[in-house]
Amino acid sequence: MKESFFRSMTWLHTWVGLSVCWLLFLIFFAGTLSFFRHEITLWSQPAFHSIQAVQPDTQAQKQQLVFAIERLSKQAPDADNWRISLPNDRKPALELVTQAARTEGKGRGKRESHYFDPNTFDELSDYRQTAGGNFFYRLHFDLHYLDRKLARWLVGFASLFMLIALISGVVIHKRIFKDMFSFRRGKGSRTWLDGHNLSSVIALPFHLMITYTGIITLIFMYFPYPILSTFNGDFKAFSQELSATKIQYQRSHIKDELAPLEQILTQVQHTWPNTALDSVSVSYPFDQAATITFRASTLKTIRDEPPTLVFDANTAQLLAATPVKLSSSETIFDSMTALHTGRLAEPVLRWLYFFCGIAGCVMIASGCVMWAKRIRERMKANIKGSFGLKLVEALNVATIMGLPLATGVFLYANRLLPNATLARADQEILSFFITWLAVCMFACFKRDRAVWRNLALLIGVMFAGLPLLNSMVLEGNTWRYLNEKNWVLFSADFVCLVIAFASFMQYQKLSSPPARLVKNSSALKRGVTS
Structure with missing residues (x-):
């Protein structure tokens, strides 16, 4: 048993x-x-590389929000939504996102993002998609x-x-x-x-x-x-029951002025003293149904859904807020989501x-x-593998070697595609999948030890050359990043070199005959000698 x-x-x-x-x-x-x-x-x-990090303190974020609201009021007063993503330790730029008004029959309006240096409030014109x-x-x-x-x-x-x-x-x-x-x-x-x-x-x-x-x-x-x-299958009702801040409003098409930002920020700071903000969004600005939503940063807490405050953007009246304490089931669910995403780390x-x-x-x-x-x-030497075995071997090559190679090509595309390339981000993604597809197709016809060896060499050369390419197309290099203690960019180059080293080691290992063949060859030689 x-x-x-x-x-x-x-x-x-x-x-x-x-x-x-x-x-x-x-x-x-x-x-x-x-x-x-x-x-x-x-x-x-690369446009973000020269930005000096800003600590997310209350005064600095207030200045960023004042600048952002003034800028958006001039650039997109008729938008359906504004979103202001404030800089933090991992995202150095101030991001302003606008979503154009909804067009009947065409769904949501076009989204546009603009990035600014939070120290000088200069727009980063060399931003690349x-x-x-x-x-x-x-x-x-x-x-x-x-x-x-x-x-x-x-x-x-x-x-x-x-x-x-x-x-x-x-x-x-x-x-x-x-x-x-x-x-x-x-x-x-x-x-x-x-x-x-x-x-x-x-x-x-x-x-x-x-x-x-x-x-x-x-x-x-x-x-x-x-x-x-x-809830009779009403997911919107469930979502609003789960979080009172997820309120759905409709544009009233009646013009109204936004309340002074200082008036709303005073309430936010009273509710969340010394708490850094993650983002602020305004729905239907300059409309009588306008709302403004503040989300607190949760980067250092075991919480996925950020604490949220929703105000009437015209009267500065608080409309909804997340509860100070979650129920036991909400805490468990939210904590598990936070642990999975690792945003708290x-x-x-x-x-x-x-x-x-x-x-x-x-x-x-x-x-x-x-x-x-x-x-x-x-299997015996003269027996051919079954279709199932060949399929597994092909999928092994395509997945285990294809994904790292496709990732390398994706990173090269980021550095080599001109900034003016149409749908540039999509072209980067396309380069990833084309490379992966090419490896998949090649593995259908050839999947022996030599294929693993050659792909390992290709991956090693590609990642070893990435820091060199950076130094050629950008102003920085690995040594400079180390001297300036720019740990993100230095770590990126270092990881590329580690991947290259591991790939070259794999190539060297695969270039040697399998241990079983060496053992059989030695046994054969001893037999002939005796």
């Missing part, structure tokens, strides 16, 4: 993991990069080209399978603590198994947390039955998230490769 149970758990672990491992690798890969999405966006925007780190953030759960709802269902099923694979993996591990310190090199599939076990066990709490909280973030989409029964914790995410990628990749390698080792 015991043996049968462990065999069943092993079978479950293997096939549940293998059935979604390539989608899981994409989710983990993009999600891991998303922990530094603001830093990737900063790297992608770029997807930046937000591309990886959205790819993590929206899968870009797929329908958004379908993509989130796929991600949800993959996450559920991941959770089952993790639990069954713990069950079948008889030496879970010993596996943390076991790694046997040059042993074929045994080496891959050790790598799989090591990367699984060493970050197991993170894997369980990130998978479970990922499911929880979209729990109302996967299990809408409480909303269907309590300081630099050290953010790097810990990142390394644990890398361990997750290694865990998934090693499991994929190990399955195919075990099948190959059991």
Whole structure:
């Protein structure tokens, strides 16, 4: 009975993991990069590199808001919405977003963003359209080209399978603590198994947390039955019940003047003394139905939904506010969402998230490769692989090597595409998917050891050349970033060099004959000599 149970758990672990491992690798890969999405966006925007960081204190933010409201009042008085994103430690620029008035039959109006230096309030005219780190953030759960709802269902099923694979993996591990310190090199599939076990066990709490909280973030989409029964399927009513600040107003088409900003800010500061603001938005400015919404920063708290205050923009009357204390269920849900996104993380914790995410990628990749390698080792030399084996090997090459290569091309496109390129951000994303598609197509025809070796070399050369390209097209370089203690840009160059080094090591390893062949060759020589 015991043996049968462990065999069943092993079978479950293997096939549940293998059935979604390539989608899981994409989710983990993009999600891991998303922990530094603001830093990737900063790297992608050379116009931001020279901005001196501004501490988000009350007086500085007041000056920024006064400037922003005056600017928006002149530039877009008839817009449906203004949004002011205030600078912080991770986003140095002041961002003003306008959304044009809705046109009947055409949906929402066009959105435009303008960026300013918060120290001088000069507009950053050399700003470039770029997807930046937000591309990886959205790819993590929206899968870009797929329908958004379908993509989130796929991600949800993959996450559920991941959770089952993790639990069954713990069950079948008889030496879970010993596996943390076991790694046997040059042993074929045994080496891959050790790598799989090591990367699984060493970050197991993170894997369980990130998978479970990922499911929880979209729990109302996967299990809408409480909303269907309590609110008769009215998701808007549920949203307003969940947060009183999510009020839906309609434009009245009656002109009115905005209340003095000082009058509203006094109330905000009284409610949130010494609290930094994250953003301010105005709906239907200069209309009798205008509202102004203040959102507090939650970067250093275990909270995802920011505390919010909504005022009548004409009379400065407080209309709605988030509760000071959340209920137990709201606290648990919001805390889990915050833990998953990692927005609360300081630099050290953010790097810990990142390394644990890398361990997750290694865990998934090693499991994929190990399955195919075990099948190959059991086959005789003159037997061709089955269609299923060839498919797994092709997907392994396409996913494990294709995604890093496509990411490198994405970063090169950011540096090389002219700022005036039409739909520039879309062109960056297109370069990512074209590269990935090219690797996928190539892997359909050739997927042997030489392909892995050549792709490793290509990835190494590409990432090694990225800091050099930066120094050629920008004013800064790695050494200068270090001297100026610009840790974001220095870390970006350093990580590129680490990736290049790891890829060159992989290339060197793959250039040597497999350990099994060396062993067989040595045995053959001894046999001939005797």
